[in-house]
Amino acid sequence: MSTDKKVRVRFAPSPTGGLHLGGVRTVLYNYLFAKKYGGDFVVRIEDTDQTRFVPGAEEYIFECLKWCGLYPDESVVNGGEYRPYRQSERKERYKLYVEELVAEGHAYYAFDTPEQLEEMRNKNRTDENPSPQYDYKVRMQMRNSLTLSGEEVHRLIRSNTPYVIRIKMPQNETVSFTDMIRGEVSFDTSLVDDKVLLKADGMPTYHLAVVVDDHEMKISHAFRGEEWLPSAPVHVLLWKYLFGLDAMPQWAHFPLILGPSGKLSKRDGAKYGFPVFAMNWTDPKTGELTEGFKEKGFLPEAFINLLALLGWNDGTEQEIYSLSELVEKFSMDRVHSAGAKFDYEKAKWFNHEWIKKLNTGYLLPKVKVVLAAKNIEVDDDAKLSTVIDLVKDRCTLLTDFDEQAAYFFKEPKIMELHAIQPKWNETKTAFFKEWASVLFSKDFADPHQMEEQFKELAASMQLKPGEVMMPFRIMLVGGKFGPHVFDIAHLLGKGETVKRINEVLKMLEPA
RNA sequence: GCCGCGUUGGUCAAGGGGUUAAGACGCAUCCCUUUCACGGAUGAAUCACGGGUUCGAUUCCCGUACGCGGUACCA
Numbered sequence: 001m002s003t004d005k006k007v008r009v010r011f012a013p014s015p016t017g018g019l020h021l022g023g024v025r026t027v028l029y030n031y032l033f034a035k036k037y038g039g040d041f042v043v044r045i046e047d048t049d050q051t052r053f054v055p056g057a058e059e060y061i062f063e064c065l066k067w068c069g070l071y072p073d074e075s076v077v078n079g080g081e082y083r084p085y086r087q088s089e090r091k092e093r094y095k096l097y098v099e100e101l102v103a104e105g106h107a108y109y110a111f112d113t114p115e116q117l118e119e120m121r122n123k124n125r126t127d128e129n130p131s132p133q134y135d136y137k138v139r140m141q142m143r144n145s146l147t148l149s150g151e152e153v154h155r156l157i158r159s160n161t162p163y164v165i166r167i168k169m170p171q172n173e174t175v176s177f178t179d180m181i182r183g184e185v186s187f188d189t190s191l192v193d194d195k196v197l198l199k200a201d202g203m204p205t206y207h208l209a210v211v212v213d214d215h216e217m218k219i220s221h222a223f224r225g226e227e228w229l230p231s232a233p234v235h236v237l238l239w240k241y242l243f244g245l246d247a248m249p250q251w252a253h254f255p256l257i258l259g260p261s262g263k264l265s266k267r268d269g270a271k272y273g274f275p276v277f278a279m280n281w282t283d284p285k286t287g288e289l290t291e292g293f294k295e296k297g298f299l300p301e302a303f304i305n306l307l308a309l310l311g312w313n314d315g316t317e318q319e320i321y322s323l324s325e326l327v328e329k330f331s332m333d334r335v336h337s338a339g340a341k342f343d344y345e346k347a348k349w350f351n352h353e354w355i356k357k358l359n360t361g362y363l364l365p366k367v368k369v370v371l372a373a374k375n376i377e378v379d380d381d382a383k384l385s386t387v388i389d390l391v392k393d394r395c396t397l398l399t400d401f402d403e404q405a406a407y408f409f410k411e412p413k414i415m416e417l418h419a420i421q422p423k424w425n426e427t428k429t430a431f432f433k434e435w436a437s438v439l440f441s442k443d444f445a446d447p448h449q450m451e452e453q454f455k456e457l458a459a460s461m462q463l464k465p466g467e468v469m470m471p472f473r474i475m476l477v478g479g480k481f482g483p484h485v486f487d488i489a490h491l492l493g494k495g496e497t498v499k500r501i502n503e504v505l506k507m508l509e510p511a
Numbered sequence: 512g513c514c515g516c517g518u519u520g521g522u523c524a525a526g527g528g529g530u531u532a533a534g535a536c537g538c539a540u541c542c543c544u545u546u547c548a549c550g551g552a553u554g555a556a557u558c559a560c561g562g563g564u565u566c567g568a569u570u571c572c573c574g575u576a577c578g579c580g581g582u583a584c585c586a
């Protein structure tokens with residue numbers, strides 16, 4: 001296996017829908033590995049199944065990568081030496097290689113119709129063997145170039161009879177390879193079926209395409225999810241037949257990301273109320289919208305961070321990493337081999353940490369977007385900055401800035417009068433009338449001075465500060481939350497503060 | 512069914528023949544705070560099971576159980 005080649009890795013998505021958490025983590029680990037070793041990160045579009053083409057899915061994938069800050073070095077959008085990077089545009093190349101396999105006896109033509117395949121499966125299906133394979137046991141009973149005469153095969157091909165090309169799996173051989181995460185993995189070839197390599201429409205299957213393209217694109221390390229492990233022997237054999245095992249990339253199969261019950265799915269997201277896709281995805285056929293991490297209020301920094309730690313850690317207690325730190329610290333031998341269950345609570349914690357960590361100027365435009373979505377247009381950036389500093393500790397998701405910051409710009413939407421009404425009395429009314437006029441006539445240099453004055457006034461009316469502090473908060477904020485009430489009042493300015501006091505006073509008047 | 516990969520608290524996980532088996536999330540209690548958070552402290556909670564090997568297994572080996580993945584002209 002090659003170890004001295006330039007590091008080149010690829011992420012090879014199939015553009016059939018939203019980009020899943022696990023997909024992004026695969027991108028991330030590829031990216032981290034490539035960057036750590038000064039290599040290239042290639043994105044190749046695996047669109048060999050034309051029946052599953054979904055308009056917009058390819059563009060969507062690149063938007064997600066952009067949001068995550070994981071830029072490819074080569075891809076359909078930014079080109080590269082090994083283009084085209086879309087397999088549908090590489091169709092002719094695969095045929096050459098597969099013909100070579102046939103010529104060498106490693107593959108064969110198969111003319112079986114779907115009905116015939118179904119018949120074979122029905123015939124062989126038993127309780128013991130619920131999924132009969134097209135393998136060495138049955139291939140000599142099927143309609144293929146192994147059982148038909150050469151003449152007949154030529155006749156069928158000339159008459160445009162649909163056919164596929166299948167790999168001829170050897171019998172009783174052990175195929176093994178070293179997985180960077182799992183160590184040596186081996187398979188008995190007798191138990192692997194004769195996988196289709198070239199489909200009837202002339203397109204390659206994944207098995208052929210991945211090997212041919214990894215070779216042509218000089219991929220040095222091939223990383224993918226664990227779901228691919230069972231078909232690895234097919235790929236290893238193809239490498240052996242076509243390009244030699246010495247040229248084969250090093251493999252690593254990443255552990256799966258699990259949901260609350262088994263493999264994480266789009267359904268889990270809907271069911272348990274957390275995103276599964278990186279960004280919002282609308283199925284063009286059904287119009288169904290699946291929420292993404294971005295729109296849910298996640299920062300890309302947090303998203304990357306939490307994904308990195310889902311299956312990898314550097315052995316220290318550190319949990320918060322920037323992308324560049326990840327590039328520096330990442331190593332494949334510290335990637336787990338066991339699947340990891342996705343924990344949304346922990347995911348939110350990561351986002352909270354990043355909101356607290358990131359500077360206000362960086363957060364500002366993102367907060368603006370959140371507020372604008374709630375029809376709050378902010379033109380005073382200085383004020384927004386102050387607000388962000390005041391409330392960021394209280395925001396887990398970016399969308400929390402709506403509740404936490406909106407009342408600085410608009411009167412509270414909901415007014416929790418019930419929190420103060422029961423204990424309301426005339427003394428308090430008198431206090432706030434007086435307090436409003438004090439505020440109106442004086443200018444406080446800072447929140448602290450205002451607080452002193454507030455307490456003085458309360459004392460002079462035989463009120464404990466605590467008795468009027470919460471009412472004051474409710475008047476300004478609408479609820480029992482937020483930063484220090486005098487910080488809020490000071491930032492709101494006396495005009496707005498007095499206005500809100502008076503409005504609530506009016507609401508509290510006995511009818 | 513068969514094949515493959517796994518199995519340390521509820522979750523993410525460190526550790527790897529002898530440890531009081533780290534840490535984080537979440538949860539609980541307390542402190543701070545006349546709100547809510549932040550922060551700080553404390554606590555409950557873990558080596559799937561059975562055999563070996565060994566003076567000694569959570570750690571190594573073998574089984575079993577369980578989980579997940581695969582078993583398509585899908586990737």
